[in-house]
Amino acid sequence: MKRRANGLGTAYKLTGNRARPWVARFPAGRDEFGRRKWITLGYYATKSEAEKALAVNLVQPVSEKHRITFKSLHDEWSEIHYKRVSRQAKYVYTGCYKLLEPLHSRVFCDLRTADFQRIIDGLSKSRSYKETVKVFMGLLYKYAMENDICHKNYAQFIKIEKAERKEIEIFTDAEIKKLFDNDTLLGADMTLMLIYSGFRIQEFLNLTVFSVDLENGVITGGLKTDSGKGRIVPIHPKTMKYWKRYVDDASDRLFAVDGKPLTQGRFRDKIYYPLLERLHIPKKTPHKCRDTFATLLARKGADTLAIQQLMGHTNYAFTANVYTAKDKDYLAQNLNRI
Template sequence: MRNPNGYGTVFKLSGNRRKPFVARKTVGFNDKGHPIYEPIGYYAERKDAMMALAAYNLSPYDLVSRKLTFSELYDLFVEQKYTDNDKKISNGYAAAYKACSNIHDIIFSDLRTAQLQKEINNWDKGYASKKNMRILFNFLYKFAMQNDIVDKNYASFIELTLPDEDTEQLHKPFTTEELATLWENAADRSAQYVLIYCYSGLRPTELIRIKTVDVHLDDRYMVGGIKNRTSKNRAIPIAEKIYPFIAAMYNPDNEFLVTDFDGPLSYDRINWRYWKPLMQKLDMDHLPHDGRHTCATLLDNCGANKTVIKKILGHAGLGTTEKVYTHKTIKQLIDTINLI
């Protein structure tokens, strides 16, 4: 039975092929009136090709975009999500893209989990860098699905194995001796950032996103937080030990609490400009998130109330009445954070 005009065709290619049947659509005509074809896909059985052609006609997509390589899709993603919005993609994601050069020229829709997993496994970097690569892959698949380039996110099946040394690294609080060294260097803005993490429980990204209008110096608390419902917009007590740092950073003319000489700080900038140089200077081996683990450990060691610890760290939601940040709630959080 002949297919309707414009429906497309299925035919068998010559030779001994693993997938000899091709489904294709006419996408235009050349100067001589001859049809220009774009393949939908190649299949082992005719019925599979017919099903693919039927699925395409039921929900057409851009066949040309389906032929974008990994590199071409990345460039399009960066342009639309970052460049057009006057933003710069983070150094972590840019490094991840550069590291997976083996798949740059592969058609994005042809990629599968095994190829993506291989790029991550073969990258001679630590857990955090490999996690950035996985995040980038997921971003690209989400972007591709939004534009009907792929139907399935193969990056969602990637597995990250955490080596023993990385496990220890990711959950290693600062020791008592290291905290003493940080206080000895408290005049250094870099050390101040580390101490704020350790005595507030803030995630690194949470600190740089706190707006000045949400800093209540007189009442000794800030409002901020990211990640999930229980962490967002929580009351963050300002411990007496770090109050001078917060007060010195506070400038009502700035949108954000944490700024630098050339504007607001990004996670990458605070990491490369302050964290890493300080760790090297003091001969310490810690990741920025270790400050949060340090706060949790210090609170636990001093016997603080478990529920209050969760409220400070954003691990548990505030009750209906507490969500308005009553004086009783704030005092409870401040008294607890001042135990460390």
């Protein structure tokens, strides 16, 4: 073992055939018996790498927890972090941790981007979920760096493949006809109202009798963005009878069950999906009604500005500064193209 100046640490080579045989360690005081204590910085392929690590440690010294395992680091982090996040976030991060099980026993500071990349590439998960795993790793690294356990976030270099652009799935003309032909079935009228209004599902379920102006044939509602809130959507003639029926039967919320507002979960699981199954329509999320609305408008040549306004898209906020076409006749002319 080559001696170095006191306090600078030492680099020495292990015996045997190893990928990273060089060890870098530095002194950390003495134990209760007066013996010198050492902290191992890590294992390196070459002597120069080990000596460089020692030099960096002089400027940015690591803590005695430098050799903590992935599992132990996660346990420390989760005990603190999980007190500040929602139950859903805790559930998601726990799932990410389980997927990284092959790394649990490894020393955290010995891990490199390639270790994470191999696991990410082997996951049969969506691109967004893989991004979530990357975010989860970033949180662990943030905690590790805040506590001088390491000084570099190798998770930031993880590469996630680009998502394939998929054709938007919508209701076909034949499926829409099937809904009209069976509009007495539970949920068929609501599905058609969604398709011909473009409301997001929660916007739709939040509507009240005061949102619908049958005399002028318009609905006022919307959420999410400044341009989406309080937007005006004309009632399509094909769905007018459905809107009238719900207004006549409601006292406040248009869509209620046993006097209680209909929730997204109940609508999907008890009404919408059973309806599609009964009519042998391939399963689509309720949001596909909104996609169908936008597609039909574009297909029938509606003005881009009208589509933006009817959909309540954020980019309408800019065009509204130039154009002021928010009258119902203009929107109705475009809506009635479908």
